[in-house]
Amino acid sequence: MIRPIFNTGILLFLCASCTRVDQSAECVFESIQQDIGEQVGESVCWDRCLDEVAVPLSVEDLLKNTLSAEDVVRIALLNNRRLQATYESLGIATAQYKQAGLLKNPIFSLAYRFSTQSHVTDLIDMALMQNFLEILLIPMKRKVAQCELEATKKMVITRILDVIGETRKAFYHLQAAEKVGKLKKDILLATELSYEAAQRLFQAGNMKDLEVALHRSHYESAKMDLANWEIVVLEAREALQVLMGLWGQNISWKITETLPPFLGHRPQQS
Secondary structure, eight states, X not given: OOOOOOOHHHHHHHHHHTOOOOOOOHHHHHHHHHHHHHHHSOOOOOGGGGGGSOXXXXXXXXXXXXBOHHHHHHHHHHHOHHHHHHHHHHHHHHHHHHHXXXXXXXXXXXXXOOOSSSOGGGSEEEEEEOOTHHHHHHHHHHHHXXXXXXXXXXXXXXXXXXXXXXXXXXXXXXXXXXXXXHHHHHHHHHXXXXXHHHHHHHHTTOSOHHHHHHHHHHHHHHHHHHHHHHHHHHHHHHHHHHXXXXXXXXXXXXXXXXXXXXXXXXXXXX
């Protein structure tokens, strides 16, 4: 019979070395969810685990109504593609951290020597080789990997806060741009009526050519100003739409027209 060469410790060592690395990062992401909830009161979801988490409202549900600042932030946290791609770095960092605590697979060798003068048990050589320097480096490698995982976690939190801030800023920018656009439409209507009145007065002989030309200049300038501002509104809308990750049939959304209250300090009355 072949002499047993593996003891229980070596077998356990071999099994531990061949353990498959778990790339799950749900625990780290749950910690991020808790931090974001405590800091800004928002909830974040990873799209690869949406089926396992109960989401109060989907993007389609939110788009059915007029969007507020809170609504567009929720949509961005659910649907922003770059933000969802950032979450994937958590899986990589978690896998590297767990890999740092594992040993490389040992090298197993077997040799058979043919001889007519020895027993079979003397003709088979088996060996198990492992670089024990790897064992000494495991604590250091795990510490480095843990620092990298923490840095990745902080990076993800920072990116989430950036998306929240950028989305709110884009929302208020679009809201203000639409308000200014409506004012410019009113100005255009007023200059158009003024120009039409000037033409009637000119036909009645009560106004000079120069005055009529001045009214027309104001009217044409208002038309050009409104056309240029409509481009500003479209650009602001596109910027917010990109942050919310909307495309295709989900682009016919509207935002609320109510501007936020002024939060500055009122001057003290003497």
